[in-house]
Amino acid sequence: MSILPISDGVTNALHLAINGLDARGRAISSNVANLETPGYHAAQVDFETSLRAALAHGDGDGDGARLETSTSLAATRANGNNVNIDFELMAAQENDLRQQLTVQALNAKYQLLRTAISGQ
Secondary structure (H helix, E strand, O other): OOOOOOOOHHHHHHHHHHHHHHHHHHHHHHHHHOOOOOOOOOEEEEOHHHHHHHHHOOOOOOOOOOOEEEEOOOOOOOOOOOOOHHHHHHHHHHHHHHHHHHHHHHHHHHHHHHHHHHOO
């Protein structure tokens, strides 16, 4: 799935990573919002495994990558909820840092393209 006519495997992988990190951020937000909801089980998002596998198998644009959302199997509290606020806050911070790093990498890639096009 090419984003632009001038995109390459790195650009596509970075776009897929941003989408995956965004989905994970939404899942974390939902988990925190449902901290006291009886019977709620925390959601977990994994995209790195399938993205890594797609790129390793020569799928340069990462088309084989997909988001996988699963339910946490962690122990539940008395109300049936298994959201661990400490874990969620740490995961949110890590996810934010990964998003920043990915956006910086994508910006650097676009800067290289701008330099190549403009010759400056």
